[in-house]
Amino acid sequence: MSEPMLAVRGLDVDIVPPKGEPIPILRDVDLAVERGTVMGVVGESGSGKTMLLRALMRILPDRAKRDWHQVIFDGADVTERFDRERLPLAMVFQDPLTSFNPLRRIGGHLTEVIARFQHVRGGEAQARAVAALTDVGIPDPERVMRQYPHQLSGGMRQRAMIAMALLAEPEVLVADEPTTALDATIQAQILALLHRLQVQRGLTVVIVTHDLGVVAALCDRVTVMKDGRVVETGAVADVFADPQQEYTRTLLAAIPAAEIEGGRA
Numbered sequence: 001m002s003e004p005m006l007a008v009r010g011l012d013v014d015i016v017p018p019k020g021e022p023i024p025i026l027r028d029v030d031l032a033v034e035r036g037t038v039m040g041v042v043g044e045s046g047s048g049k050t051m052l053l054r055a056l057m058r059i060l061p062d063r064a065k066r067d068w069h070q071v072i073f074d075g076a077d078v079t080e081r082f083d084r085e086r087l088p089l090a091m092v093f094q095d096p097l098t099s100f101n102p103l104r105r106i107g108g109h110l111t112e113v114i115a116r117f118q119h120v121r122g123g124e125a126q127a128r129a130v131a132a133l134t135d136v137g138i139p140d141p142e143r144v145m146r147q148y149p150h151q152l153s154g155g156m157r158q159r160a161m162i163a164m165a166l167l168a169e170p171e172v173l174v175a176d177e178p179t180t181a182l183d184a185t186i187q188a189q190i191l192a193l194l195h196r197l198q199v200q201r202g203l204t205v206v207i208v209t210h211d212l213g214v215v216a217a218l219c220d221r222v223t224v225m226k227d228g229r230v231v232e233t234g235a236v237a238d239v240f241a242d243p244q245q246e247y248t249r250t251l252l253a254a255i256p257a258a259e260i261e262g263g264r265a
């Protein structure tokens, strides 16, 4: 593999309760994502997928303690600088309703991100926000700018969340089950949108999903987690064709073969 865009090596995360022993959440996790590719992270509920993304985004819970051997970003060792510097990473959450401020209009959310990351305000910021909404396939974006998050449908809200993440001009987009809360037709539309944006912008993506159909459709490589550890990683086609771990075989057995064959792998 060539130089990774983002790599973390030897990541441990513990939750430190007020009393008693720390609880291990992640152990010795390695993740390396090549520039312009999509890494899928799969594994059963509680295996640590969200905590891995939160460690990358520096949004671990207060009680969490993190330790790692090395972090690489765009070919540079940023292990020492990681907590001080802003790296161009942005995140899309499973439920955008919880990550928007309910009292703030969509336009306010977007122009704040534009002010912060692109240093532009006023009419130009408005215009960029409208363009961003258009780019993610939101019809009548001027109207949506004036709406509150709860006034949008789930699919439109997820599109707006993706637009907001991209306005931070990330090189790496991290997504935690971005389609799980949506119904099947809308899921397919959001996946197609993510795929188009990834290809058009050459984004590097880390996407957590419990759906191996999503991995087949969108991802180049996949990392399988279990009990806070990586149990398998590799090219999607290789892992699906010849899973090395019993655990991965079990995951694979749970989905229809057509979904895998119809995908990108």
Ligand SMILES: Nc1ncnc2c1ncn2[C@@H]1O[C@H](COP(=O)(O)OP(=O)(O)OP(=O)(O)O)[C@@H](O)[C@H]1O
Binding pocket: 015, 025, 043, 044, 045, 046, 047, 048, 049, 050, 051, 052, 061, 210
């Ligand atoms: N805020 C928190 N405080 C304490 N422990 C937590 C917290 N969030 C998660 N955990 C614990 O960390 C472990 C990993 O959780 P995580 O949310 O990363 O799993 P996941 O793989 O994302 O699961 P799911 O597929 O259900 O989203 C679990 O044992 C969970 O109970």
Ligand SMILES: [Mg+2]
Binding pocket: 049, 050, 051, 176
């Ligand atoms: Mg999760």
